[in-house]
Amino acid sequence: MATSSAPAAARSRSWRWTAITGVALLVLVTIHMVAHHFVVDEIGGLRTYEHVLEYIATPIIFVIEGVFLVVVTVHTMLGLRSVLRDFGLSGRWSRLLERGLIALGVVTVAYGIVLIGILASRA
Amino acid sequence: MTANATTRRLRVHRYKRGDSSPRIEEHDVPADEHTTVLEALRWIQLNLDPTLGLRHSCFHASCGTCGVRVNGRERLACVTMLSDVPGTVTVDPIANLPVLHDLAVDMEPFYARFPDPHPIVRDSELVPDAVPPGTAQHERFEDCIECGLCLSACPVAATDGTYVGPAALAYAQRLLDEPRGADRDAILAWADQDTAAWRCHAAFECTEACPSDVRPAQRIMALRRELRHRRTEQGREVPEQPTEAVSP
Amino acid sequence: MSERGLRPERDPGVEEILRGRGRQGPVSRKAPGPVAWFDLRGRGTGHLAFSLHRITGLGIAFYLYLHLAVLSMLLGGEDSWNGFLELATTPLFLGLDVLLVFGLLFHGLNGTRLSLVGSGYVPNRQKALFWSFMALGAILLVYSAVHVFTAGD
Numbered sequence: 001m002a003t004s005s006a007p008a009a010a011r012s013r014s015w016r017w018t019a020i021t022g023v024a025l026l027v028l029v030t031i032h033m034v035a036h037h038f039v040v041d042e043i044g045g046l047r048t049y050e051h052v053l054e055y056i057a058t059p060i061i062f063v064i065e066g067v068f069l070v071v072v073t074v075h076t077m078l079g080l081r082s083v084l085r086d087f088g089l090s091g092r093w094s095r096l097l098e099r100g101l102i103a104l105g106v107v108t109v110a111y112g113i114v115l116i117g118i119l120a121s122r123a
Numbered sequence: 124m125t126a127n128a129t130t131r132r133l134r135v136h137r138y139k140r141g142d143s144s145p146r147i148e149e150h151d152v153p154a155d156e157h158t159t160v161l162e163a164l165r166w167i168q169l170n171l172d173p174t175l176g177l178r179h180s181c182f183h184a185s186c187g188t189c190g191v192r193v194n195g196r197e198r199l200a201c202v203t204m205l206s207d208v209p210g211t212v213t214v215d216p217i218a219n220l221p222v223l224h225d226l227a228v229d230m231e232p233f234y235a236r237f238p239d240p241h242p243i244v245r246d247s248e249l250v251p252d253a254v255p256p257g258t259a260q261h262e263r264f265e266d267c268i269e270c271g272l273c274l275s276a277c278p279v280a281a282t283d284g285t286y287v288g289p290a291a292l293a294y295a296q297r298l299l300d301e302p303r304g305a306d307r308d309a310i311l312a313w314a315d316q317d318t319a320a321w322r323c324h325a326a327f328e329c330t331e332a333c334p335s336d337v338r339p340a341q342r343i344m345a346l347r348r349e350l351r352h353r354r355t356e357q358g359r360e361v362p363e364q365p366t367e368a369v370s371p
Numbered sequence: 372m373s374e375r376g377l378r379p380e381r382d383p384g385v386e387e388i389l390r391g392r393g394r395q396g397p398v399s400r401k402a403p404g405p406v407a408w409f410d411l412r413g414r415g416t417g418h419l420a421f422s423l424h425r426i427t428g429l430g431i432a433f434y435l436y437l438h439l440a441v442l443s444m445l446l447g448g449e450d451s452w453n454g455f456l457e458l459a460t461t462p463l464f465l466g467l468d469v470l471l472v473f474g475l476l477f478h479g480l481n482g483t484r485l486s487l488v489g490s491g492y493v494p495n496r497q498k499a500l501f502w503s504f505m506a507l508g509a510i511l512l513v514y515s516a517v518h519v520f521t522a523g524d
Contacts, residue, residue, distance in 0.1 A: 195413030348491025
């Protein structure tokens with residue numbers, strides 16, 4: 001019998017982590033939506049410029065939004081990977097696209113953290 | 124033909140090796156309230172066009188040979204009555220397998236997806252001597268008639284030719300239920316792949332299409348449950364090697 | 372046959388068969404490639420759920436970047452942000468917001484079903500689970516839509 005080329009447990013990792021991040025997002029998205037649209041009594045619940053900066057500069061908020069960004073990016077990249085996998089592409093293309101997704105994920109998180117960092121510093 | 128005889132229009136997928144693309148042929152076929160799709164197709168074959176290629180065998184939904192798509196839905200032609208199909212009846216071969224000709228598809232890629240040993244006989248059933256007393260040990264009741272309707276209905280198989288598909292996974296799960304000497308660990312390792320148990324997106328189309336109560340989607344989920352237990356067990360044990368090797 | 376046994380990898384010959392090399396004849400499909408994911412003719416509820424989950428997923432993924440772009444307007448200062456706020460309170464925009472909420476609710480609730488059923492927890496009640504989640508989603512959607520259009524009035 002041929003031996004497997006990768007750890008057996010590792011192969012089901014992406015489905016598992018998509019589910020785990022997904023469940024985490026149920027909580028995080030709810031918090032995010034409530035905090036942004038159901039707290040402030042403006043049209044759409046949207047804050048003015050000053051309020052936004054004040055909000056994001058609050059340490060606990062900064063952390064939660066940061067964690068939210070990471071989790072949502074991981075979930076999105078895993079989801080896109082799943083869609084790409086369903087195309088049944090050959091090994092070389094699928095590996096290339098997976099590396100592209102990892103890169104995209106890193107850039108997304110980096111950009112987002114820098115963005116809220118700058119905004120928080122302006123409060 | 125009873126007093127309820129009518130004429131039904133059939134649109135049949137036609138393709139022969141060497142054709143640049145498939146075409147649709149229309150035929151008007153006499154039918155009554157009991158005429159099945161298979162009977163209509165055979166009427167065409169016998170009276171209009173002997174070159175129409177199709178497969179069938181038992182006429183009663185137990186051999187799994189006559190799988191087709193009727194107006195886009197996977198059905199066994201022998202038990203699908205025209206009276207249950209409104210309007211024009213379009214008959215296509217089942218999807219996601221190469222068409223050999225007309226309504227017959229190449230089932231080899233269907234069987235190639237199954238884990239070994241397959242298709243029928245397991246190790247415990249390879250008996251070198253004459254039939255031993257009591258044939259009970261050789262009886263195994265399996266619903267799956269290997270018709271391929273599940274693979275045709277699966278939205279993942281529609282785009283991913285490497286997905287092993289519902290029939291193969293359901294088979295693996297049945298082996299776990301009743302191994303009869305088959306290596307459970309090897310089955311689980313086979314299933315624990317991105318091309319196997321984890322590719323299913325729970326559309327449950329396979330269960331909808333199955334004419335034989337196999338419920339492949341539920342079996343895939345049961346397989347995942349087993350894989351989950353196996354992972355938790357492995358987590359508790361201290362692994363001897365960093366990678367999971369399947370021993371011969 | 373028994374020597375080969377069960378293998379986690381397929382042998383190259385089988386791989387070739389599955390990839391269609393050496394096989395003549397077209398493969399019959401209802402629709403080409405990924406269009407089949409969204410073609411609901413003759414398909415059941417499960418396929419609808421799969422289709423919608425994929426559409427909402429891709430939609431939300433697109434929205435993630437749209438959202439980051441919008442938030443980047445804050446870097447342009449108060450005037451730039453106020454410009455956005457004016458746009459964001461128009462009825463069309465609020466309507467799109469409701470669409471987004473639908474997408475999030477569907478994807479989240481259906482995703483919960485997928486996580487439960489897909490781990491093998493509730494194998495036999497999945498249709499009931501789907502429709503209960505959809506009912507909950509409908510209630511939350513109506514509540515959100517009302518809030519979106521009436522907040523700040």
